Amino acid sequence: MLLDPRAIILFGANVLLLYLTLLVNSALASGSIYLLILGPMLVFPALYLRHQSYFICTLFTGLWVDAALPSAFGLFTIGFLFAGAFVFQMRIRFRAEHNYHPIMLAHGLNFSCILLVTVAMGFSYFSSLGFWLQVVVTSLASHLVLLVVAPWFFNFERMLFELCHMDTEPEDFPTL
């Protein structure tokens, strides 16, 4: 099968996470706090799916994020595919059935997303102290919130698998 049905569920969950994040950001705008929570979107497609399904799910997620955020078009599509491929090639080392490894991965991927958008969108403001202050505040706030959001999001995705009577095991099991 070209497309694992779980890819559709994971894509839907990613869309929901992005939508909720944007809602929260709109509410927090007056407090000058912004959350960039993109890391968890890449973890389960890379850990659970075969390469075709992973590619399609990550590609569409990247396109969706590119359309929703005012970044340069293609930034997250390309970035997600590279970051996801990096995790995909090492996925045999991670245990996807528990939350510990996925949460660590989510933090790492989220940090790389912040790094990517900082380099791509803020290159001309590198000399500004205010810019770095705000990047640090955004990073800290995002990763603090990620400590709560990531476990919820992964459990939510597993629950969707069960509700839709999908396979709840990853394609490759880790080496023991």
Add this chain to the structure above:
Amino acid sequence: MGAPQPLQGRVDRSGQGSRTRQVALFNAQRKETLENEIQRLESILKLPSRREFRYEVARVVRRDLNAWWQQIVIRKGKDFDIPVGAAVVFSGGVVGRVVEVGAFTSRVELITSPNFRMAANFEGDERPVVYQGVVQGGFGTSVGTVRDAPQDVVASTQLPLKLVSTRLGGTFPPGLLIGRVTWLEPGSTGIFQAGEVELDSQLLSLHEVAVLIPLYPIDLDSDAP
């Protein structure tokens, strides 16, 4: 199907129609005369042609305010003929400019963004200055910068100067509040002054804005000197 109207009634109705036509004709002639008068006065005063705007009120559906971008999304787009580059205002003054128009939404670059720049002047002083957004520190009130202010302009915390829009840029109508300038210092060239502009704190929590759509958009091919 009713009984035939009496002759007097038909004459009255015909007379009323004639009067209505005459009033409409008079109004049309009066409008043309006034428009000619405006054009004549504008040509005497060497003013740029008056641009009139249509207000399109729109709700803010999203705010993306961070280190990387300072934009909001409003719930009107091509469906309401919102053009790219249109001015966006609110009750407190200037909000920004439309940078992207979708089918049902538009993206607005706020005046806090470093990518935003516009012509302005101090209230009561017609000499033009340049306003530009800066990277926001994230704490305290939003700020921008003003450049090319003349040397004789003095601003202080006791008597802050109001920075308002000017018609020079062509996008904004004159007199809209941008912010308040509490200090000015000699700029990098030494010829002009530069300073910080304190912006309205409501900019970060807008719920509703108005897009100013020009009724007679500038045609760059024919209007450019």
